[in-house]
Amino acid sequence: MNEIIFFGQNEYPKLFKNEPYKIKKPIQFKFENDENENENENENENEKQIKQISSSYFATIFLFKNGKAIEYLNEQYSRDSKQNPKKIQIEENIQKVSVGHQNVAILTTEGNVFAKGKDINPKNSKEFINISSLIEDINDRIIEDIACGGNALYLLTSNQNAYGIGLNHSGQLGFDSETLPKTQKPILMMKNVSKIFSGGNSTYIFLLDSNQELFGCGWSNFGQLGLGESRKQETKIQKLTKIQNIPKGKIINIKCGSIHSIMLIEDENQNQNPKRKLYSCGNWEVNGLGKDEDEDTYEFTEIKSSLFENDDYILDFSCGQYHTLILTSNSKLIGFGYNAHGELGTEDIKNQLIPIQIELPKLRFNEDISNYHISCGYDNSFIYYSPRPFSNLEEDLIKLFQRKEFCDISFKTKNGEIIEAHKLILKYRLNQNQIEKLQEIISNKSIKESNQLFEMIYSNNSKINPKLYSEIKEIINSNEKI
Template sequence: MNEILFFGENEKPKLIKNEPDIITKSIQFQFENENENENEKQIKQISSENIQKVVAGAWNEAILTSKGNVFAKGENINSKNPKEFINISSLIEDPNDRIIEDIVSGAYSIYLLTSNQNVYGIGSNRRYQLCYDLGTYTETEKPILMIKNVSKIFSGIISSSVFLLSPNQELFGCGNNQFGQLGLGRTRKDIIPRLLQLQNIPKGKIIDIQSGLTHSIMMIENENQNPKRKLYSCGLYRYNGLGRNENAYEFTEIKSSLFENDDNILDFSVGNEHTLILTTKGKLISFGRNDYGQLGTGDTKHQSIPIQIELPKLRFNEDISNYHISCGFNNSFLYYSPISFFSNLEEDLIKLFERKEFCNVSFKTKNERNN
């Protein structure tokens, strides 16, 4: 059961895929021709393990399987054959760390969270996004240990910054801070080669952090406030992806009359320099850069403050909790994907590996749900 809206090419949101049936089968990739190349065969082999998550950055793609293996490709992952998927989790030196719980992609690097709550990085370290100085690593095609005792990793498809959250909600950051997108304050230098703990984080549970080229947005949940979820931004306001009209060197709340007391933020996503928000009342809100129509306004005017987007009638809008947003580099998607069933996105996943502007997609199969 899929419903996908596409934003871009100077058009208002349009429905590009709408299927009435619930799909519960395990993923099987389909191709337009019978002559499969080696990479397509690799993807089919990977899919036999049940794909848990797919991520894509500017220079890499990675697949996490239900068995905890990670297959990745890219010029800074496998320089000899950048179009070939390789099992990067098997390259981790410590065999006890080779079961991966989660993967996150930055622009030029991939981060792996192991079952032991350790974080490994692979790819480029040219902006110190792997938390080492350049004298130690500039590029690495083998995962290197970045930090231990981590519960979540946050980055972005065009980002060279990374945030790492400990189990007791301590937040650390390193990498590119040229525009203040790490939220470390005005006095911090442009590049952070070592993990630094962020201060002055608003009280509450950190749900998500996403970074674009020049800004980052954090979602915090607090059961004692109304609405219980709030967004905070930091970085450069150049195209107003911050939702405010000035730079923010620390995470600062995004305020708007569109965020009502009886409404709550359901989902959000950050692209290159634009941001989309979906609320529990079905409001789609966007702001930031819009030269490709990625805000869904039907024009190319940048939006300095959050605005509500007019949507076509959605077939499944009575179940808004199953809608999700994904921002690519200069486009955006709103799609229906119930977490209890596998969404039939095979063709879209194939396109994801061919087009860098596509965005992160994750899902669970029926078998995983039952387990």
């Protein structure tokens, strides 16, 4: 049994029966998946919980912690929607899903990517094909991350190379659109990439390299790539271009709507209670950019609002086609942008240029708010509860420790004492059995002084409680022994 808070368009696909076309205020639904519930009666309830929701025009997919997923196809787009909901038939366990405007992609725990849709496989758009196996360089066939754009799919390999497949009509693959209008094989876009950012409704992409330099390409008619006023007349950026004038700090995440982009920056100078700020660029009239200004913005500029208090920490945010939602550590749900279908959860269905607080139903769980997640669909919104289990953290740590550059990270305190990061992590996050199992892997590794592991584990992706983050930082700074 899963509980979902939902609002917005409820027709394509029809997710909640006996509910209206427009759900204008947040309502809590009990989501039951009979296929998932009955598949393995011995599975604990945690494994049946929702892990991720991805939604766009093409479909809405629910991924569960047991590695299974179901899809609801858009009735306007596919005749197969009569089978809604339909179990996704992939033999391997699924770790991530991504839905684009006309495509769906699945990333498995083995690093394979399966995708379907007319821009990926026009000859048989209904069947999943193994995309990673189409990469010419066999050393690049293990995939770490995926992102569906509006008409393209982007892959990040374990070797930190970014590939693209699908349409290139706006240069979203980083090549001239006349020379290469589309491709049904993944093409190498850029090397030395640490993160990829795109959205299911967008025809552009951002790539972040290992030096925290940001590059982008694709459709930019409203400034959604943040390239600046000097390039405002260029509607197609057909070559990966460095984004200048990025705000100072560490780029945590970027979410892409159809014609607006939101960036989350963390202040690297604050060791305790690091401050996070949001920046936006793109179209103002439909989307709203979180600012009381009636013009498009061609550079990432800060979203300022009294709703973001000094002690408020941005936990999660998401962009739909034309709207944005933000979740803070003070349990605030904040939104702005288009609202014709109720996607902002206000009954008046008026568009909102500046951030407003959205009233939520009383949350059933007494867990920390950081266990909640936001996912904006094409013109609707989801909030769901998905605590990060210890086993997933353990898997992440094992994966990191297996990479030589991240082995046994340690911190040197003010008095010269060495505190090993993994001991802090074990103390706070793992039970005794997991400690012993992980310690076996760690015990023979060499010590290397670096903050990299700490920052990777306690990144936005880990949904770490900000209070815990601060507590561990404080221990390091105060020289307290473990």
